[in-house]
Amino acid sequence: MAFELFGREGFDATTVDEIARGAGIGRRTFFRYFDSKNDVVWGSFGEQLERMREQFRRCPPDQPLMDAVRTVVVEFNRVDPAEVPWHRRRMELILRVPALQAHSTLRYADWRAVVAGFAAERLGSSPDALVPQALAYSTLGVALAAYEHWLSRPGAELCDVLDAALAELANGFTTT
Amino acid sequence: MAFELFGREGFDATTVDEIARGAGIGRRTFFRYFDSKNDVVWGSFGEQLERMREQFRRCPPDQPLMDAVRTVVVEFNRVDPAEVPWHRRRMELILRVPALQAHSTLRYADWRAVVAGFAAERLGSSPDALVPQALAYSTLGVALAAYEHWLSRPGAELCDVLDAALAELANGFTTT
DNA sequence: CTTCCATTTGACACCCAGTGCCATTAATCT
DNA sequence: AGATTAATGGCACTGGGTGTCAAATGGAAG
Structure with a gap:
């Protein structure tokens, strides 16, 4: 989950690429599920x-x-x-x-x-x-x-x- | 003033480059006076x-x-x-x-x-x-x-x- | 006026969020 | 299978924000 990353690196330091890679999806797909990084x-x-x-x-x-x-x-x-x-x-x-x-x-x-x-x-x-x-x-x-x-x-x-x-x-x- | 631009183009459509150019300063200088575009x-x-x-x-x-x-x-x-x-x-x-x-x-x-x-x-x-x-x-x-x-x-x-x-x-x- | 210093400036190169476009890859239906 | 539709993700681009560094500016002191 993306929350592990937020907890470890901090919210700001966690990039969308990392979240997407962590979830096994492409960056572009991430933005189809979430309007913004904030919305996670x-x-x-x-x-x-x-x-x-x-x-x-x-x-x-x-x-x-x-x-x-x-x-x-x-x-x-x-x-x-x-x-x-x-x-x-x-x-x-x-x-x-x-x-x-x-x-x-x-x-x-x-x-x-x-x-x-x-x-x-x-x-x-x-x-x-x-x-x-x-x-x-x-x-x-x-x-x-x-x-x-x-x-x-x-x-x-x-x-x-x-x-x-x-x-x-x-x-x-x-x-x- | 930057407010003219906001009024004319809308806040989102107005870029920092435009504001800076309008004020006769460089973009980098703008960010030295304002922490962000929002702060204007x-x-x-x-x-x-x-x-x-x-x-x-x-x-x-x-x-x-x-x-x-x-x-x-x-x-x-x-x-x-x-x-x-x-x-x-x-x-x-x-x-x-x-x-x-x-x-x-x-x-x-x-x-x-x-x-x-x-x-x-x-x-x-x-x-x-x-x-x-x-x-x-x-x-x-x-x-x-x-x-x-x-x-x-x-x-x-x-x-x-x-x-x-x-x-x-x-x-x-x-x-x- | 000139030299020396400090401060201000802005050009350049980055990073990252977010978006439009489009080819590719699944699903789904017939 | 074959055709159609939806989901995916690569790519390129815009725009905000930052670090670095060299050039410009402006005083003070000589």
């Missing part, structure tokens, strides 16, 4: 998002908006304990390698669209109105902060950190 | 941030955290009316051209650090603790949503939109 670390994110949309659909209609968002985001990011070390390495790349950090912004847009869509529905407004967009943007932000926090403390439980951070958001960061 | 649209952002830090310093110590953040972010983004069209075009590039959208993420890190620093001070915690980071991340998110909203409605007043969006954040997006 983002598997089939689109399908994952469909899962999140589904989770939003399952939310009880009377559940307060931010409670629903919190639950879904936390559940969406729950991973099989066996996969945690793997997930950690992947997220380390995404959140710490500048090239990926930058590129990932483009992927986050779809994630935000799902959240904004749900919020808009609940608020009876358009998905691109100010409030749903601001809500989606800030939820994403909080999730990223939680991820970074999780990455830098080996012991932490991702879902707990996410839940705590989203609770703060729902409180408007009040210093009660 | 981000002038001296570092100095701007110093201004924001200063504004945070001026906040009355008894002002509630989120009120202070809101005021400072709004004021920080207030631009001379004469410069608005220019600012608009610059932000259009930053927020709509994928390459710049991605790259800008790296610049936002410094912006967030300023906000997180202030929040940490007020909360008596470390700047990289969860709450200051989450607060900074979500404030940035809300600001970006406000900017997008502003860009897509020619009539809107940036500061008003920012203020409204940040008020929502401070309320935890409650549907009162």
Whole structure:
């Protein structure tokens, strides 16, 4: 897998030629499977998002908006304990390698669209109105902060950190 | 200026050679003034941030955290009316051209650090603790949503939109 | 003015990501 | 098998970004 190379040489130092050779395919073929080298670390994110949309659909209609968002985001990011070390390495790349950090912004847009869509529905407004967009943007932000926090403390439980951070958001960061 | 070229040909279609030739300098010299083509649209952002830090310093110590953040972010983004069209075009590039959208993420890190620093001070915690980071991340998110909203409605007043969006954040997006 | 020094510049040669083109090689169908 | 279609990968090219080095520039000091 290409991740061995990234782990060994670092993401930037690993060339597409190496990845392709490692996978036993031609360089040109690589670019038919992946739009860019960056996309290697983002598997089939689109399908994952469909899962999140589904989770939003399952939310009880009377559940307060931010409670629903919190639950879904936390559940969406729950991973099989066996996969945690793997997930950690992947997220380390995404959140710490500048090239990926930058590129990932483009992927986050779809994630935000799902959240904004749900919020808009609940608020009876358009998905691109100010409030749903601001809500989606800030939820994403909080999730990223939680991820970074999780990455830098080996012991932490991702879902707990996410839940705590989203609770703060729902409180408007009040210093009660 | 390079912005004419971006406006005429589009950002991606404008090559560094063209920019350099347009500025009457060599290509190599261009890369000595700018780390990348992307950086052209981000002038001296570092100095701007110093201004924001200063504004945070001026906040009355008894002002509630989120009120202070809101005021400072709004004021920080207030631009001379004469410069608005220019600012608009610059932000259009930053927020709509994928390459710049991605790259800008790296610049936002410094912006967030300023906000997180202030929040940490007020909360008596470390700047990289969860709450200051989450607060900074979500404030940035809300600001970006406000900017997008502003860009897509020619009539809107940036500061008003920012203020409204940040008020929502401070309320935890409650549907009162 | 000239000499000497340091800084700035830009030409040149690279590396690497990404793309268009096209011949070759599998699959697949009849 | 024979014909058709899709997948593959070689090749050449564009464009961003970097290292190297020689020439140009600009002061200061003599």
